[in-house]
Amino acid sequence: MGTDNERSDSEMEKMLLIYKSFMARVAKSDEVAAAGSRFLASFQQGLELVRRPALDRSSILLKNIIKANETERLTSYFNAGCIHANDGSQNLTKLRTCVLGLQSLVNTAKTILIELEGLLEDVIRVVEAANEYLLPSQDEDINDRLMREVTIANKEETASSVSGRPELTDYATMVGIIYSMIKQDSVMQEKIVSALNLKLSSGELETYCTMWSLRPFIDDEIMHRAWSFIP
Secondary structure, X not given: OXXXXXXXXXXXXXXXXXXXXXXXXXXXXXXXXXXXXXHHHHHHHHHHHXXXXXXXXXXXXXXXXXXXXXXXXXXXXXXXXXXXXXXXXXXXHHHHHHHHHHHHHHHHHHHHHHHHHHHHHHHHHHHHHHOOOOOHHHOOOHHHXXXXXXXXXXXXXXXXXXXXXXOHHHHHHHHHHHHHHHHHHHHHXXXXXXXXXXXXXXXXXXXXXXXXXXXXXXXXXXXHHHHHOOO
16 A cells, blocks of 8 residues: 555656646747737737728828928828828838747647647656556546536635545646646637638627737636645
């Protein structure tokens, strides 16, 4: 029995090391998402500037303003629709920079996802190695564990076992849940970046910005619980 306890402790130590590495990459994923949100907001701003219509030069009010403050420079600016000659090229450059930045972040997110998948496989191996000496009460179908974990997270309970400490399979289940959420979030982000172009309507772009910012596939309660698993 003592040997089994030692083996169980050893597997838990391995699990904790993997879990901490996993959550460190989750934190990196959050940073990538936040940076992407800023790039997307900048793209939205730049696109709206490109689309900004020239001022109505037939406006009597504007004509009176120009007449009262007439200079060659102001007249030229007014005749150009109150848009600087290089505004268009600068905004297009800004849009391109934003798209390139987003594409780079998507690639970074893919790399992180691959790393998370590798750590998920490590977790599965630890659980498989531990199965022969886990207590009967812990020998539960993984789908049941998954549903139980989500239910617990939604009810904001804090204990996953009688002792109040996460068990080996609790860590494994949490890793599986978070990996699934981040994978869906990454797929959504990639689709948004692929859809960016100068013909997007303001409504479509606003929806993309909102979806990226809200991260609908990421459950904040589950994430909070996941961080609480780290001793």
